[in-house]
Amino acid sequence: MSETMHKDNVFRNRNFRLVFLGALVSELGAILYSFAVSFYILDISRSNAFLQGLYLALCGIAMLVLTPAGGVLGDRMSKARIMYVCDYLKGSMILLAAGLMKLFPGPAEQLVILFALGILGNMVSGVFNPAAGALFPHIVREDQLQQANSYFTMKNALENIFGIILAGILYAAMPVRALFVLVGLCYIASGISEMLIRYEFRPPEDRLTLKLAVSDMAEGINYLRTKKAILTLLIATLFINFFFAPVTGNFLPYFVKTDLSGSSHYLLDSILTPEQWSSVFFACFGVSSLAGAAVLSGRAQSDRCGRKVSLLLCAVAAVMVCLTGCYLFFADRGTQISYFLIAFSLGFFAIGFLISNINIPISTAVMRVVDRDKLSKVSSITSIGSQGMIPIASMLAGIILKVFGSTALLVFCTLGFTVTAVVLLFSPQIKEL
Numbered sequence: 206m207s208e209t210m211h212k213d214n215v216f217r218n219r220n221f222r223l224v225f226l227g228a229l230v231s232e233l234g235a236i237l238y239s240f241a242v243s244f245y246i247l248d249i250s251r252s253n254a255f256l257q258g259l260y261l262a263l264c265g266i267a268m269l270v271l272t273p274a275g276g277v278l279g280d281r282m283s284k285a286r287i288m289y290v291c292d293y294l295k296g297s298m299i300l301l302a303a304g305l306m307k308l309f310p311g312p313a314e315q316l317v318i319l320f321a322l323g324i325l326g327n328m329v330s331g332v333f334n335p336a337a338g339a340l341f342p343h344i345v346r347e348d349q350l351q352q353a354n355s356y357f358t359m360k361n362a363l364e365n366i367f368g369i370i371l372a373g374i375l376y377a378a379m380p381v382r383a384l385f386v387l388v389g390l391c392y393i394a395s396g397i398s399e400m401l402i403r404y405e406f407r408p409p410e411d412r413l414t415l416k417l418a419v420s421d422m423a424e425g426i427n428y429l430r431t432k433k434a435i436l437t438l439l440i441a442t443l444f445i446n447f448f449f450a451p452v453t454g455n456f457l458p459y460f461v462k463t464d465l466s467g468s469s470h471y472l473l474d475s476i477l478t479p480e481q482w483s484s485v486f487f488a489c490f491g492v493s494s495l496a497g498a499a500v501l502s503g504r505a506q507s508d509r510c511g512r513k514v515s516l517l518l519c520a521v522a523a524v525m526v527c528l529t530g531c532y533l534f535f536a537d538r539g540t541q542i543s544y545f546l547i548a549f550s551l552g553f554f555a556i557g558f559l560i561s562n563i564n565i566p567i568s569t570a571v572m573r574v575v576d577r578d579k580l581s582k583v584s585s586i587t588s589i590g591s592q593g594m595i596p597i598a599s600m601l602a603g604i605i606l607k608v609f610g611s612t613a614l615l616v617f618c619t620l621g622f623t624v625t626a627v628v629l630l631f632s633p634q635i636k637e638l
Contacts, residue, residue: 215349218344221344224344227396228360228395230394231391236364236369237372237384238388240372240483240484241372241376241384241385241388242323245381247459250312253607255603258455258600258601261599263324265599267324267325267327267331268328268334269331269596271331271332272592275333275336278336280339289399295326295329295392296393296396297389302321303382303389306318307382343406347573358501359498361491362490362491363495365491366491367491369487369491370488373478373480375387428576432574434637435574435575438567438635445625447595448598448617448618449618450595451614452615455614456615465542470543471546486549489551489553490556490557493557496558497561500562501561509636510566514635517562518630519623519626521559521622522627524552524555524559525622527552528549528615531549532611537612605617
């Protein structure tokens with residue numbers, strides 16, 4: 206690396222280091238938590254796909270309900286303060302849940318605790334995310350935004366590699382309550398790091414009221430209407446997430462608990478448990494995401510990314526078509542489940558690389574184009590827009606799994622994703638981004 210690049214490296218920024226460290230710890234906890242809850246609900250409900258889908262749907266709705274408030278607060282309060290308060294809240298709630306699960310060990314009681322924790326925790330996330338998503342432009346230079354986003358993607362990739370593997374090991378080795386205690390401590394540690402962030406913040410002079418909050422949200426919506434390219438991408442992302450989220454959120458845990466666990470023999474069954482194969486899939490995703498982010502971290506920011514993004518989404522759709530066919534022939538109608546494990550690992554590897562090359566330019570473009578004083582509001586609106594249909598997707602996916610099976614769900618998701626990607630490819634507005 207040249208001397209100039211070393212001097213300009215965003216890690217020389219103290220605030221960025223603190224944000225990075227806090228996110229590293231809290232998101233590791235989030236990975237451990239999500240992994241444990243996905244399989245634990247299926248364990249104690251006897252692989253009830255509908256209950257799993259209902260849990261995901263309610264959690265998604267809870268986050269969406271509080272996200273507009275998070276957007277308003279994020280532009281009117283210190284973003285760092287919002288972040289550490291939210292992390293302290295989440296950590297405390299998870300520790301409390303671990304204690305309650307010790308007191309109430311019955312499956313029905315445990316499900317109530319998990320549902321309540323998921324709903325409350327995602328409400329807190331609805332406030333946290335807009336503030337966290339709008340912090341970078343306040344603490345790093347504009348020409349370092351792509352580098353900052355790339356490093357965060359690399360961090361996420363490393364966590365997907367090692368965090369998921371660790372989650373698989375810990376889930377098999379310790380009670381879920383002990384795992385929850387570890388997760389709660391991760392959030393507390395993240396909050397401590399975020400308390401040390403310092404940046405110039407000038408609170409608005411007018412006092413926040415309900416009327417003013419509604420006015421702020423309306424202002425964010427009206428502002429977004431002037432950004433046609435971002436609005437087009439937002440609508441597309443709404444459907445992209447609707448069709449892709451059930452693959453990882455519903456299909457994958459169900460496949461592991463039914464097809465893989467029920468198989469008399471599968472690849473490396475003497476070494477890996479079915480749950481640990483889930484870790485392998487996400488590790489493949491993480492390795493390729495890391496590679497994609499590492500490449501982008503050294504490149505100059507591009508003025509236009511819309512056309513490239515739409516082409517890469519079509520490539521993701523092609524991979525999904527291949528994976529659906531592999532599941533149909535190797536797992537559903539055949540007995541070669543080991544071939545599907547190989548195909549799914551390779552498919553996730555390809556998707557990870559493509560997704561990192563999609564998300565980083567998009568995040569950078571939005572941070573560069575949107576005015577700083579509107580970033581939290583716009584971030585909350587884009588979050589609602591992109592995530593708004595995932596609760597419905599999770600619920601619908603649970604029903605499809607229960608009634609029609611895994612193949613029907615994969616076909617539904619693949620067709621929907623492919624149509625959305627093709628429509629976006631021919632959109633004239635996306636070329637302006």
